[in-house]
Amino acid sequence: MDILVKRKRAPSSSDSAPPARSGDSASSAATPSTARRRPRHPGRGRRILRWLGTGLLVVLAGIGLVATWNFFAGPPGVGHFRSAEGRSDYLSAYEDSMNRLPEPTDTHDLHTSHGTIRVYEWATDQNRGETPILLVPGRASGVPMWMDNLENLTEERRVLAFDALGDSGLSEQAVPFADFADQAGPVDDVVSALAPEGVHLMGHSFGGAVASAYAHQYPDRTVTLTLLDPVFTLANPSPEMLWWSVVASLPGLPGAWRETALERIGGAEIDSEEDRDEPMTRMITAATAHYQAALPQPSPLTEDELERLDMPVYVALASRDSLAGGPGAVERAESLPDSTVKVWPDTTHSLPMQAAGELEPELLRFFTDQDR
Numbered sequence: 001m002d003i004l005v006k007r008k009r010a011p012s013s014s015d016s017a018p019p020a021r022s023g024d025s026a027s028s029a030a031t032p033s034t035a036r037r038r039p040r041h042p043g044r045g046r047r048i049l050r051w052l053g054t055g056l057l058v059v060l061a062g063i064g065l066v067a068t069w070n071f072f073a074g075p076p077g078v079g080h081f082r083s084a085e086g087r088s089d090y091l092s093a094y095e096d097s098m099n100r101l102p103e104p105t106d107t108h109d110l111h112t113s114h115g116t117i118r119v120y121e122w123a124t125d126q127n128r129g130e131t132p133i134l135l136v137p138g139r140a141s142g143v144p145m146w147m148d149n150l151e152n153l154t155e156e157r158r159v160l161a162f163d164a165l166g167d168s169g170l171s172e173q174a175v176p177f178a179d180f181a182d183q184a185g186p187v188d189d190v191v192s193a194l195a196p197e198g199v200h201l202m203g204h205s206f207g208g209a210v211a212s213a214y215a216h217q218y219p220d221r222t223v224t225l226t227l228l229d230p231v232f233t234l235a236n237p238s239p240e241m242l243w244w245s246v247v248a249s250l251p252g253l254p255g256a257w258r259e260t261a262l263e264r265i266g267g268a269e270i271d272s273e274e275d276r277d278e279p280m281t282r283m284i285t286a287a288t289a290h291y292q293a294a295l296p297q298p299s300p301l302t303e304d305e306l307e308r309l310d311m312p313v314y315v316a317l318a319s320r321d322s323l324a325g326g327p328g329a330v331e332r333a334e335s336l337p338d339s340t341v342k343v344w345p346d347t348t349h350s351l352p353m354q355a356a357g358e359l360e361p362e363l364l365r366f367f368t369d370q371d372r
Contacts, residue, residue, distance in 0.1 A: 078115070078173040079166040079294040086290025090168060093283035097144035100279065102154055112189035114177065118143075118170035119162040119190055122154040131223050131371055132158035132195050136187070136214075138205030138231075139295075140287045142169035144280060145204070148353045152360035157367065160194055164210070166295045168287035173294065180296040184214040191221050200367045202226035204352050205323070209233045209298040216305055224370045226314045226363060227333075229351045232298040234315075234332040235325025300325070301332075310337040312370045314363065316355070317341070321348040340366065 081087035106121040120143055123132075133153060137145050142163040153159050163169025165186055166177060177183055187210065191199055198221045203211030208230025215222040227233060236242075301309075315333040317324050325332075333341045342362075347354045 077176050077294050079168075080173075080292055082290050082292055086286065090283065090286035090290055093279055093286050094142070094144065094170070096279035097147070097283050100147050101144065102150050108194065110190055110193050112165070112186035113175065114182075114186045115165050115174035116172045117162050117165060117186060117190055119160055119194065121158070121160050121194070122150065123158040127156070127158045130158060131197065131367070132160050132199055133367065134187075134191065134195065134199040134201050135159065135161040136201065136203035136207035136211045137161070137164060137169075138203075138207050139164075139293070140168050140284055140291075141205075141207075142167070142283075144283065146352070147280075148356035149360055152357070153364070156364050157200075160190070160199070162190060164207070164295075167293050168283075168291040176294060177296050180209070180298045181213050181217065182296070183210050184217045187214045188218050188221070191218070196221075198223045198372065200224045200226065200370075202228065202363070203230065204228040205231045205349065206295075206298065208324075212301060212305075212309070213298075215309055215311065216301075219308070219311060222311050223372055224312045224314065224367060225309065226316070226366070228316045229318045229322055229324045229349050230315075231323045232300055233324070234329040235300050237323045238326055241321070241323055303335075306332060306336055312366070313339045314366050315339060315341045316351055316359065317343045318347045318349055318351050319343050319345050323349045 081090065102122060104120040105123050108119040108121065110117050110119055135143070135146055137143060143161045146161055150159065150161075163171040165171050165173045165183070201211045201215060201222050201224065203209070203226070205228070208227040209232050211225060211227065212230065212233050215225045231237065313333075313336050315336075317329060317333070322329070330341060330343065333339055344351055344355050344359070352359065
């Protein structure tokens, strides 16, 4: 089957006896949502696939080198642009990308334990009192990565989205992270300032790893956790995907080899001429060329850590070329105490973009069912 949906409910205090864990198929007759449904395109976003694949592949290929360097040279410093000119190029592309998003109702620069975080907020008088969605981006992506999802989400929910500390964006890191779990602290500073009653937390790719680290440390403030093809969270990427990441990032290789690698991991043919002038392509290119990230290496959650994620969790996995870890990721996601797991057909690691229009209504129903 192309789609696997499994729901595991945690025992409640009102149960007369602890029920056995079992999976129930999700009903196809779900409650209609008022969110606008845009058709899903399997080949959607060749431009997006290129910038997402480029940034992620460089990150994956560098993880082993970074870990070795950190072992001998100590913990990483703070993320920074290598030059003023590079920062200017990046900011120009970032602004152009942000112009394609719905206009935020508020912009916050919050002082946190590790630096200043840029947070954008979308809210109306009707939804300000509801539990908001907090979006955690993937590496080298920032808030603009959500451009295909925000319109539907913001029509029904208050939404908060931030640029990650230690990565490219408008957040400014001031204190190094001691380890990967340390990234949860500044995220909680954001939650404390803007949503102290809790959030529906959603992360894609490396953002899924950060979201999981936060949920593990701050379960009382994580109303729900949504993981969109998370990297180094449920399992490690397959050796094949790691191999293509190395091919794509090695200097001096013919351009055709590099594009083949990007196609394999992105899941779509790349038209470089069409891609070149896209704001997101320019932004990611500038980020990887000019920004020195300072983020510790993540590792998959242990069995104990999975067991302690007892809030409702929605896991969306790509049907092919997933970086979440393949069948092993599905099995581990199903082992969560209260999980909904779905493999989305005709999607790759760029799942949030490729499933836009169908993904948001399903998530909005999930959030509504779990609202406090």
